[in-house]
Amino acid sequence: MTAQLNARGDVAVLVPAAGAGLRLGPGGPKALRPLAGEPLLVHAIRRVAAAPSVRMIVVAAPAAEVGAVRELLAPVAPVTVVAGGAERQESVALALAAVPAEIEIVLVHDAARALTPPRLIESVAAAVRAGHPAVIPVLPVVDTIKQVGPGEGGGPGEVVLGTVDRSVLRSVQTPQGFRHDVLASVHGSAAHAHTDDAGLVEKAGLPVTCVPGSELAMKITRPLDLILAEALLAVP
């Protein structure tokens, strides 16, 4: 049976959580590492489940942890847990296969963006509901961005080839939202690896619409991010 939250919701949220977390340093799978005493995945799922549009959550867990993740999340929210794959894209495809056809809006959301507020989930879902086939939350880029290449003579070090106009660049977050048929079609025909799901939609020539992202949706990637996330949790 499909685990359901709000039966009147029209959104399924896929939560890829099968990554190793290599950039976080030694330890278990990232989604299961603690933040203020609870696994990152628990923080993430609690916030997803609090978004009123969400009818179903599918978590892609590390293959060896499927049972443990089911037990961990049982008191948090009704979730479907599947085994993830070797790459994020594969984990998303495996989770997508568990979503029934009648759910028309599918969001893909990293477990690593554990503090994403429910209102961002709602705003992405609303934009898909309004007719956009693919929607991403974005933030402006704050650093100056340089394009670099190998130095002369192929020696060590890089040299700057140019400065990119940052006013046209955006930092991309999750959840990314899609019409179910669009996401299924681009994942079904994906020939190349992409770092996000919207990349597959772009490749298929469909428009991807941006909505304002949130600083709270930061991706916990490196050790400093855990410290920042803990500080953010302490903000009333």
Ligand SMILES: Nc1ccn([C@@H]2O[C@H](COP(=O)(O)OP(=O)(O)OP(=O)(O)O)[C@@H](O)[C@H]2O)c(=O)n1
């Ligand atoms: N094979 C994979 C790889 C990643 N992910 C998930 O995709 C999200 C974004 O990935 P990232 O934050 O880069 O996590 P990791 O791949 O675990 O990080 P690293 O590259 O440092 O190992 C995470 O929630 C991660 O668990 C996944 O489900 N399956």
Ligand SMILES: C[C@](O)(CO)[C@H](O)COP(=O)(O)O
């Ligand atoms: C999907 C994503 O979070 C958008 O910013 C990001 O691309 C995932 O990062 P990864 O390092 O490729 O897993």
